Amino acid sequence: MADVTVDESSFARAAGRQLLIYGLLTLIGFTAIMFGLNVMASFVGSDTGSSKAIDASTKSITLALRDEPPQLDSTKATDAISGQILGHVMEGLLRQDAQNKIQAGVAETWEITPEGATFHLRPDALWSDGKPVTAHDFVFSWRTVVDPKTASEYAFIMYFVKNAEAINLGTLPITELGVTGLDDRTLRVEFERPLSFFEKVVAFKTFLPIREDFYKQTKGRYGADTHEMLYNGPFRVTSWVHGASLKVVKSEHYWRRDEIKLNSINWAYMTSDPNATFNFFKDGKIAVAGLSADSLANAMEQRWQIKQFQEGVVFFLEFNQRPDRLTRNLNLRKALQLVNDPSEVVNKVTKLPGYLVSDSLFPVYLDGVKDKFKVEKPPKQIVRDVAAARRHLELAKQELGLKEIPPLALLSDDTPTANVMAEYYQGLFRDTLGLELRIDKQIFKQRLAKMTSGEFDLVTAGWGPDYEDLLTFGDLFASWNLNNRGRYASAEYDRQVRIVQSSMDQVERVEAFAKMQDLIIDDAVILFNYERGASYVTHPQIKGIVRRVIGSDPDFSYAWIDEGQG
Amino acid sequence: MTVAMRHLSAPDLTPVHTEQVRDVLTRPSLSYWQDAWIRLKANRRALVSLWIVVGLLVFTLIGPLMWRVDPATQDLDQLSQPPGVDRTATLVAPPVTWSGEALTDEEATGLRAIGRADTQAVRLHWDPMPEATGGYRVYRNLFPVGPEKAYGLPLLMNMEKTWYEDRLDLRPTTYYYSVAPLDESGEHAGEVQTIELNLNRVITIDEARKRGLIGDEETPAPGATVELKLHPLGTDYLGRDLFARLMHGAQVSLFIGMVAPMLFVAFGILYGATAGFIGGAVDAVMMRFADFVVALPFLLFMILFKFIFQVEAGESGIMPMLVALVILSWPATSRLVRGQILQIREEGYIGASRLLGAKTNYLILRHMIPNTMGVILVTLTFAVPSAIFTEAFLSFIGMGVAPPTPSWGSMCNEGIKTMLTTPHELIFPAVLISITVLAFNLLGDGLRDALDARMRSRE
Amino acid sequence: MLRYTFYRLIQGFITVWFIATATFTAMHMIPGDPLTSEKAMTAEIRANLEAKYGLDKPVGEQYLIYLKNIASGDFGISFTQKNREVNDIIREHFPVSATLGLLAILFAATGGVLFGALTALFRNRAPDYAIMFFVILGISVPGFVVAALGQLSLVNINAFLGFTVLPVGGWGTVAHMILPAMVLGLGTMAYLTRLMRSSMLEIVNSDFIRTARAKGLPATRVFSKHQLRNASLPVVTVLGPAIAGITTGGFVVEYVFAIPGLGRYFVQAVQQTDYTVIMGTTVFYGAFLVFMVIAVDLVYGFIDPRVRLK
Secondary structure, three states, X not given: XXXXXXXXXXXXXXXXXXXXXXXXXXXXXXXHHHHHHHHHHHHHOOOOOOOOOEXXXXXXXXEEEOOOOOOOOOOOOOOHHHHHHXXXXXXXXXXXXXXXXXEEOOEEEEXXXXXXXXXXXXXXXXXXXXXXXXXXXXXXXXXXHHOOOOXXXXXXXXXXXXXXXXXXXXXXXXXXXXXXXXXXXXXXXXXXXXXXXXXXXXXXXXXXXXXXXXXXXXXOOOOOOOOOOOXXXXXXXXXXXXXXXXXXXXXXXXXXXXXXXXXXXXXXXXXXXXXXXXXXXXXXXXXXXXXXXXXXXXXXXXXXXXXXXXXXXXXXXXXXXXXXXXXXXXXXXXXXXXXXXXXXXXXXXXXXXXXXXXXXXXXXOOEOOOOEHHHHOOOOOOOOOHHHHHHHHHHHHHXXXXXXXXXXXXXXXXXXXXXHHHHHHHHHHHHXXXXXXXXXXXXXXXXXXXXXXXXXXXXXXXXXXOOOOOXXXXXXXXXXXXXXXXXXXXXXXXXXXHHXXXXXXXXXXXXXXXXXXXXXXXXXXXXEEEEEEEEEEEOOOEEOOEOOOOOOOOEOOOOEXXXXXX | OOOOOOOOOHHHHOOOOOOOOOOOOOOOOOOHHHHHHHHHHHOHHHHHHHHHHHHHHHHHHOHHHXXXXXXXXXXXXXXXOOOOOOOEEEEEOOOOOOOOOOOOOOOOOOOEEOOOOEXXXXXXXXXXXXXXXXXXXXXXXXXXXXXXXXXXXXXXXXXOOOEEEEOOOOOOOEEEEEEEEEOOOOOEOOOOEEEEEEOEOEEEHHHHHHOOOOOOOOOOOXXXXXXXXXXOOOEOOOOOEHHHHHHHHHHHHHHHHHHHHHHHHHHHHHHHHHHHHXXXXXXXXXXXXXXXXXXXXXXXXXXXXXXXXXXOOOOOOHHHHHHHHHHHHHHHHHHHHHHHHHHHHOOHHHHHHHHOOOOHHHHHHHHHHHHHHHHXXXXXXXXXXXXXXXXHHXXXXXXXXXXXXXXXXXXXXXXHHOOOOXXXXXXXHXXXXXXXXXXXXHHHHHHHHHHOHHHHHHO | OHHHHHHHHHHHXXXXXXXXXXXHHHHHHOOOOOOOOOOOOOHHHHHHHHHHHOOOOOHHHHHHHHHHHHHOOOOOEOOOOOOOEHHHHHXXXXXXXXXXXXXXXXXXXXXXXXXXXXXXXXXXXXXXXXXXXXXXXXXXXXXXXXXXXXXXXHHHHHHHHOXXXXXXXXXXXXXXXXXXXXXXHHHHHHHHHHHHHHHHHHHHOOHHHHHHHHOOOOHHHHHXXXXXXXXXXXXXXXXXXXXXXXXXXXXXXXXXXXXXXXXXXXXXXHHHOOHHHHHHHHXXXXXXHHHHHHHHHHXXXXXXXXXXXX
């Protein structure tokens, strides 16, 4: 730059001044844009800026949702988040109280026999437009669920009702469904086969009522937006900004309105990022936050009281037992079963408090005859025994006619926990048995597609309950159950499932469940991992949050603000 | 004309010695690249960066040969351990299952630890409390319990037994254990007892032998101490050596980071230069194709390539990622190069060169490429970090390389989940990414200055 | 000029049609479809579902139906958000992404041009080093780390000061946008700063600047009229793709700051193989991008008269 250096510095100074002017102009421009945007934002955004976690004067609380509820149409809802919101804004025939006991809901009284049930609806159960909830609203919604045209993924839960399966498969018209409104306030349900736990089933979200005239008026958009739905629960939705916020206020038509203490609940944030949720809580924006491994230590440092909850979901590795798979060999499965140590998984791999060491297909909370099932029928304990495992492995090699067992494929999803588990098992099988495990990481739908087509040797899986009976776990490994992805087939197991499905005698059923529990272990159907638990913190002033394994969780409809605290 | 014929001998053929003296007016003629190299060497920052890049390559390729630790070996006795902590561990016998028996000669009452409290297990026992109608709850805290009554992690829920064995991720540190009696609704029903326990790091003899910390023949008495395996940069959440994982992770990150940009920038240059040079309808069609490619959704195509390449279980899935990156990332470069070419094409010296009969090849090689080199190199040096970041982003949404293959991106993503409690798991991969990106940027800067044809005359 | 614009628009529509076709093909080649669900279903129920969504027809017919629908502006109904139309999803969430993206681009472009010019003016002097240090810092840390650290420090600042300086996440007011937009624009700003710097340095040595200065034009005029304007040419070139990149690439920021943008829906749709949402967002973004590029080309011709628009 020799030729211009003479006046270089003066040029730079002049140019610098020019830049400074431009910079200032930009700043002014930005301020103007900000103001403009602020006006614009009020059209597209939600009002989340001002709300505090708890406002005692208006009796309202602010929370975060893990995700956007896909929709609030109870005939199609499958996920937990929709279930949580539906639990606040809708009420079925029966409901769960704060102690998770079944109580009267829309039905004031009811009689259940092995063949069917009769529900007598209360006169003061009203829709959010003030009209009464009638038996026909249930008949309509249940028929909609099993209607092949609805194509509901949860139609199977209705199969307890007479003819539901046949209707759903298209062989009978929907009017043949075993549910009739004897009059506006009497609902008669007939069962497909004798059933002992319908009370527990009927509280499920798929059995919620829908009013026919309103449903038809929404032209297929029922439950997709605030005003495209009718509510009959403790709250009603007043604003739903998709992906951003969902606000409910106490319903003036709800029959138990005097018992509802909160005036409004605002799910003002939708995020699945645990760090973000924790930050919102720390910033005083939300009243409840789940804790991850990292935020647990931080919560201790902040001196917060940490709470815990058992989710009732069982996690395990499932073997593929299709004919072309090596894992069909019992000795190979036994070998892997004998090196598996669920307590090591819980204490060293997942490392989160509240996770229980799993030793059975059935989670701890389910009832047996008098006590908890697992107290009455404790499962056999498997102790890690590497030497025995190696013996089984040798037997497996002989039976399969192989010198070495070729690498096995472990199908895994893209969640962080699944990654860690897969890596752990890879190391474990290599170190103890010299077996190579190859991880096949797939995103959600691709993993499901592979599970369905059977392209795996082992798969990381979990199972949560649909209703509160051992059967919701027990029939998972029936040979006809399509969710039995490994295609385990045992005539003895199937026989036990048939017993529990139709028996009305709880003692006989528990015996059969215990046999199923043993078979799962003896046949090495799955490798046990853990029962998942959740740790969370709540604002010290909020009381009465109900956690549930099945149904709306967490449920705030029994909650109140205690100003004396914190 | 008569010519005297005579035989020539060797001396006749020696050239006439001339004492021609030339003016040394010019410096030695330098090719374009020689000149560039000289100027690059003069740029200290660029040179340092070059050495860093070389160093990174050594770290990646030769490092694993020097530090021969398997990045997949799990050390469940040293989980998420920061670098530089005391690695002394006491040898103990294998654990025996404990079903709540208290030592009979125990005199203490209230909440107490049974036996040694160490990283293998903490065994707690307490006297039955009459108010505990709903069982007990045991808590573990990292901090002393203060007036806030925050007792820490709830470990045991509403159980009726009066003992508890804690094995959950125990670290050699101080814990504050509390036990609270509960009423039927699960609320605290009375006084909470708290004890403070210092945990020693222990390892079972079998485990120590398996890890080669003691010889096969040695049978040391329980109570002897050993030094656990050295992990210079600490370990990750499964107790794997972070240093080894960083070296192996570099293979993925640098492969994606360097190979993909080189391929797509090269293709982008060719494509953009062709379009810009030919111009007219061909240019229009080619640029519309570039617009089309740039709009294709990357994620979807990466999944598609994963399927097309038949990525089997156990494969890391780097190739589909690379292919998706190359196939979908070149349009930006090609647009930039085309813009430059269009601009240069109109310059006077190109016209002059054309008039002098320069061929197309010559024009491209001699004028177009050197004159666009600056912009291209800036693009390239920025493409490296962007490719590394793409890999990291894919890990963030769970679509990155399959485990157990480490990559800096996936390590960052794992690390960020525990950035407050074990920051070293985030810091090391993040710093390596930063250093790599920095080195490539400064090197690109240096190269730009060195290769810029217009700077040549000014040395 | 008018004819050229018209011509380019026609080309744009053809490009969009190509994008739709390629995405449709790619999507149907990947195993797994939106109907695959966690609860296994019988063949009969699956057939019901397929009939309901028209997936039982041959792929060729599905493609034609699809083309017909998008031609009339109907992207169909989402598979995951069962009763919601894709049009609604785009209409509600694109403005959020676009606002955030435009603000980020504004940050990036003005910051890039200003800082780039500054660093070039003070080449190898303190301001150059200081700015370049921050630029390097801004680009050498992965986006999700920057976002997470940004949010974390904001929480701690709020806690330290005892009042909310800026909200740590969510959407609704301008205060919600500032930090996310800065985080989102950081990488692009760094890129533009460097591009601007390198192009400023090239321009400063070019003949027309020398001529201008030799003519005795005032320094401010040379600088703003010739140097700055010409140097910002490459910046404008990359701005088109950068705008699209930022408005589509906001997933990380949207995720960390809990912002209801379209990026989150798109990533979710890919993970869930939600055909209609993938197609809808891709075609929409594709069209957006293509027409953005056309707009940039027109602007380019306007700024630089040497590139004639034929």
